[in-house]
Amino acid sequence: MLLVTGITGHTGRYFLKELIAHKYEGPIRCIVRETSDTSMLDNSGLDIEKVYGDLNDKEFIRKVMSGIDSIMHIYNIHHSPMIVETAIENNVKRAILVHTTGIYSNFKYASQGYTIEKKVSELTSDPNCLTKVxxxxxxxxxxDLCDSNMSKFIKMIDKFRVMPVINGGRSLIQPVNARDLGKAFYTVLTSPEKTAxxxxxxxxEKPIQMIEVFKMISDNLNKKTTFVSVPLSFGVVLTQIAKVLTLGKIDYVERVQRMGEDRSYPHVEAKKDFNYRPMSFEEGIEIEVNQYLKK
Structure with missing residues (x-):
């Protein structure tokens, strides 16, 4: 049996679409919230068991781990150590954990995943451990409009004719489309001999400067936007002031700091092991902007 967390979330839904498209035959146990929209699960035609519970509750995790062979943990990197620990206790053969390239960041919050991955490594370091991660x-x-990244930029560029850009938007990013992640998750799940x-x-597909991202969004919106370069230091000061004035309720300091940080990473190993070939950003952002315009 396959255990899945986060299947009703943004990337989880695209993973579910891959399971449906490939007519996945095994039983699937999905951990969901009481407030989650489970209509896609209910209408999937797959052998799905819905379980309601809290991933912070270790006893709950122990119970749902019974009879599980493989895990696809999509929801929240911070639960990974507990997921792996209980998987080992239950002799689960395999756990796939969705983490983040934020572990490479120079900034504290984004790089917390590094410590989490270290804990996972320690848990599986025993040579007698049967669980392959x-x-x-x-x-x-x-x-799509459910993401918390490009959807915000689309709304801003649609609303403002003049837009500030940190350091001229020279930093590199390499955004990945959730559709490609859904495909990758499914391929990794079904290729244990190569990926375990x-x-x-x-x-x-490839690195792109932030300013090019903004220009593509503006062009797809058919807008004329003027982008004004703002020094990183000035942007950080403004966000620090906003944090103080709102008593910490608005805290975008690290987000702005990361706007000056290159966040592009190659996917050579994924391409080699399971032929990972993501779509171009040009194609992906056109889809998202069109969704926004229709809405």
Whole structure:
């Protein structure tokens, strides 16, 4: 039996679409919230068991791990150590963990995943451990209006004719479309002989400067936008002031700091092991902007 977390979320839904498209035959146990929209699960035609519970509850995790052979953990990197620990206790053969390339960041919050991956490594270091762990690390995820990245930029560029850009938008990013992640998750799941025990960075087709991203969005919106370069230091000061004035409720300091940080990572190993070939950003952002315009 396959256990899945986060299947009703942004990338989880695209993973579910792959399971449906390939007519996955095994039983699937999905951990969902009481408030989750499970209509896709209910209408999937797959052998799905829905389980409601809290991933922070270790006893709950122990119970749902019974009879499980493989795990696809999509929801929240911070639960990975507990997921792996209980998987080992239950002799689960395989766990696939969706983490983040934020582990490579120079900034504290984004790089917390490094410590988490270290804990996972320690848990599986025993040579007698039967659970094989695969880690996949998406870059900045986009794809539709449910994402928390490009959808915000689209709204801003649609609303403002003049837009500030940190350091002229020269930093590199490599956004990955959620559709490509859904395909990659399914391929990793069904290719244990090639992917078990390995880690993969899952990025978009190629690196692109932030300013080019903004220009593509503006062009797809058919807008004339003027982009004004703002020094990183000035942007950080403004966000620090906003944090103080709102008593910490608005805290975008690290987000702005990362706007000056290159966030592009190659996906060579994924291409070699399971023929990972993500779509171009040009194609992906056109799909998302069209969704926005229709809405």
């Amino acid at each position: 695969t880690i996949v690390r998406p870059t900045m995820i986009y794809g 025990g390995k880690a993969y960075d899952l990025s978009g």
